[in-house]
Amino acid sequence: MTSVPVEYYLALAGLMFAVGTVGVLVRRNAIVIFMFIELMLNAVNLLFVTFARMHGNLDGQVLVFFVLVVAAAEVTVGLAIIVSIFRRRASADVDDVNLLKW
Amino acid sequence: MAGGVVQFVFAVTFVMALGCSIAMLFAPNAVHVALFLVGAQIALAVAFLLEGAQFDAIMQIIVYAGAIMVLFLFVIMLLGVDRREALVEPLRFQRSLAAGLGLLLAAALVYVGYRSVNLVVGGAGSGAIEAINRSPGNTQGIARVLFGTYELPFEATSVLLVVAIVGVMVLARRISGAQAREAARAEQEAAGREEEAA
Structure with a gap:
């Protein structure tokens, strides 16, 4: 099976990671920022799979599995934090959370 | 194929x-x-x-x-x-600066990816x-x-998931009426102490 050179996969992962970073910097809604963090994690997953193919063993593919688990745990905790912030301030805008106290 | x-x-x-x-x-x-x-x-x-x-x-x-x-x-x-979302920029030039730095980051990542292809030494190869x-x-x-x-890290993820479950239950619980009154009283007392100190 002839396949696409790994450079293209690495370029796709790098571009998606950069888009995720810009999204975190630009957007104001906490949930949307969180989704861009997920995009960055996905880009890193693509890197892991690509490097697994380059090295010819499955360690990279196993690491994707671990990233998946950590992302699931992180999303549940992060969304719970956003919900509890929303209950206090009736807003999910990061600019409204400007005091380091209740 | x-x-x-x-x-x-x-x-x-x-x-x-x-x-x-x-x-x-x-x-x-x-x-x-x-x-x-x-x-x-x-x-x-x-x-x-x-x-x-x-x-x-x-x-x-x-x-x-x-x-x-x-x-x-x-x-x-x-x-x-x-x-x-509000369309106003709270910080001036934030969006253009973010776009510029993002392009720089994209260029750097693509370049590093392109160069790292040659860095893989040994290994079984793509086949x-x-x-x-x-x-x-x-x-x-x-x-x-x-x-x-990776057996030990795999076991550690189960601990991570339990910690996440407990953390979410603590963060997202709704405070009952009595507890809310208790918290409000404690907050008022703390504010009073602060005023006394000032």
């Missing part, structure tokens, strides 16, 4: 993944952002398939595009869907994954590595 087909599928995947990511930047509605993220994740699952990571591709769709995105949509619905996928199969191969080399 013929080479041309693989290249065509990869081109579609590339455009879909990158297009959905960039569309996320410009979608004003949080639900639209979530749907574009699902599109990008499904495109990435196809890319995983092209690289011989069948197990990861299916997990990507089930866990990411399925479970995690449902959680996101659920919270978006809970907090109100019709909220739109080895396809050999593993033929025998004993992708899922069996991953199981051998996961329950062999």
Whole structure:
């Protein structure tokens, strides 16, 4: 099976990671920022799979599995934090959370 | 599979993944952002398939595009869907600066990726994954590595998940009336002490 050179996969992962970073910097809604963090994690997953193919063993593919688990745990905790912030301030805008106290 | 087909599928995947990511930047509605993220994740699952990571591709769709995105949509619905982001920039030049630095980051990452292709020394090479996928199969191969080399980290993830469950239950619980009054009284007392000190 002839396949696409790994450079293209690495370029796709790098571009998606950069888009995720810009999204975190630009957007104001906490949930949307969180989704861009997920995009960055996905880009890193693509890197892991690509490097697994380059090295010819499955360690990279196993690491994707671990990233998946950590992302699931992180999303549940992060969304719970956003919900509890929303209950206090009736807003999910990061600019409204400007005091380091209740 | 013929080479041309693989290249065509990869081109579609590339455009879909990158297009959905960039569309996320410009979608004003949080639900639209979530749907574009699902599109990008499904495109990435196809890319995983092209690289011989069948197990990861299916997990990507089930866990990411399925479970995690449902959680996101659920919270978006809970907090109100019709909220739109304010278009004013709280910090001047923040968006243009972010775009410029993002382009720089993209260029740097692509360059590093391009250079790192030559850095892989040794290893079985790219044909080895396809050999593993033929025998004993992708899922069996991953199981051998996961329950062999990575058994301790795998056990540690179960602790991580329990910690996350307990943390979410503590963070998201609704305070009952008596507890809320208690907390308000404690807050007032603390404020009083602060005034006395001042």
